[in-house]
Amino acid sequence: MKLFGLPVSLKECIGVKGMDSTIGYSSLINKPALEDSVIVKVLKSCGAVPFVKTNLVQGMLNFESSNPIFGKTGNPKNVNYTPGGSSSGAGSLVGSGGSVLGFGTDIAGSIRNPAHLCGVCGLKPTMQRLSKIGLQGSLPGQSCLSSCVGPLAQDVDTLVLAMQALSCPLMSQLDKNIPPLPFNDELFQSKLKLRIGYYTNDGYAEPVPAVQRAVLMTKEILEKAGHTLVPFKVPRIEDAMRILSSALFADGGKTCMENLKNDLVDPVNRYLYWRLSCPAFLRPIVKYVVGWGSPRIAKDLMVYGGGDRSVYRLWKIQAETEKYKKEFFTQWQDLDLSAVICPPFPIAAAPIGSVEHTTALTSYCALFNLLNCPCGVIPVTKVSQADTDKLKDHKGNYGDKWDNHNKKVNENSTDMPVGVQFVGLPWMDEICLRLMKEVETQILLQKHES
Incomplete structure (x- = not known):
């Protein structure tokens, strides 16, 4: 029972017997689940203690956090700023120390986005590493973009602990879609030096200076650790x-x-x-x-x-998806990569209500739902005053309303957290976690030395 006695928070959409999962719709009030979802059953079997449900944005298709039933959620670093979404309550609660381990869902960045904005760690596993049976979805039947359950925590070790515990026979017994795949400790503990791709701008939404700086900081840390970093260009981003x-x-x-x-x-x-x-x-x-x-x-x-x-x-659409995946992974293979690092989101946390749900905000996260890649986010730095000053020269890739929006909302975001995204090939979740742990360790050492 790896998680014995560990309090665990659950995103409001995760089914718990006797409790509603409204996802912000009044039509789903007073319709409690008749049994626990599979993820809750397995958590309980591991000794975890689910103790609270966490807020989300109405419909779970937005990077803000508000719904007409439960209201708004604030960022743990500044309650007047958005914690992101849609697993907003999970990011905020973990970031404020109210939960050691939380679970959210991710269809276009809904775990990684609040991890980045709240300054915590989050993992979107490969689809079908963890069961979704018993969850309330916003788009039931949609399958081109892989929706996943995943953990958020204050450190990478807790994410690893969660994945080790949940990668158990009971998960695949309760959900026959889940392969009986144990956590690969050998892959996670490996000291083999890797070849890693990186990019700071996908060509669709140019990140603000602080976000680009965080990727370059991470690149430098990985190079000092002996890894080889090579530029990666996202094919046909539009x-x-x-x-x-x-x-x-x-x-x-x-x-x-x-x-x-x-x-x-x-x-x-x-x-x-x-x-x-x-x-x-x-x-x-x-x-x-x-x-x-x-x-x-x-x-x-x-x-x-x-x-x-x-x-x-x-x-x-499905045929185009498969064609694009083949092209993307061929490029990955041609560069002989084990992983990629990149921004998790083009902006840092901004005042509540200021972030419009534009397609330009989704490219760094949603791309990897389309590709079914495991991805994790860890906090790397904070927005500096120098980053904020550089915004005056920030034009974006198109110079249109969406680019201006991203620039404007971060004009007062100094000192807010900034994360970096680690991406692996499907089923290589342990490589993501390994690199996340390596970088996290070096950042903590740097803070201690300073």
Whole structure:
């Protein structure tokens, strides 16, 4: 019982017998789960003590944290700043010391984003390392972007402990989709020097200076440890963003709109709601007008809502997904990489309510849901005054409204946490955790010496 007596927090969507999982929708109030979800059953079998459910954003498709039932959640470093989302309560509670170990879910960065913004550690495992049976989802049936359950903690050792405990026979006995794959301690403990790719800008959303600096800091730490770091370029990033947005809303936004039709729309979801509800006949007109200022935003608008919802279109999206994955992993293989480091998010924490849900915010996380890569985030640094000063020259890759948004929201983010994302090949979760631990150890040593 590796987790004996350990208090564990659970994202509100994770099923616990006798408790609601509303995901911020009033229509799901007073509909308690009839039994524990598989992840809760396994946690209890490991000796863990689930003690609280944590807040999330309405519908779990936003990087803010608010819903009409439970209200807002603040960042543990500054309660007036967003903790990110959608596993916002998990990031905030762990970051404030209220929970040693929390569990969230991640479909486009919902674990890694709050880990980055709250200054904690988080892991999005390979899909089907941990069971999702018994969870309330926002887009049931959607399978192109892999949704995962994963842990958040104050240090990497606790993430490792959680994955060691949960990679047990009971998980695959209760959920036949989960392979009986034990945690690979040999891979995690390996001292073999690795070849690692890195990038600070994916070409879609240029991160603010603090986020780029964090990646370069991590690159330097890994090089000093004897690893080889080589530049990596994300292939066809605009196509990747079109594919993943198309996959996420292949139903034309119908599922989201059905959930919201008799409910209050939380203010943080207004922009998403507008994109999904805009009538099909109006979209070409809006696209034409918006296109004068940003072709990128105009193209994105046509992906959300309305239009063709046929099985034929869905199959085309799935075929494009497989083609893109082959291209991406061929490039990875050609460079002989074991892992990649990159930003987890283009911005640092910003004031609550200031972060619009734009596609430009999703590229660094959602890409790896599309690819089903395991990814982890650890805190590396904080936004410095020098980082903030550099914002005045920050233009972004397109110089459009989305780039200006990312610049503006971080104008007062000095001293907020900044994380780095570690990415491995599918089923190589232990390599991510190994590198996260190595970098974490060196950062702690540097702090001690200073």
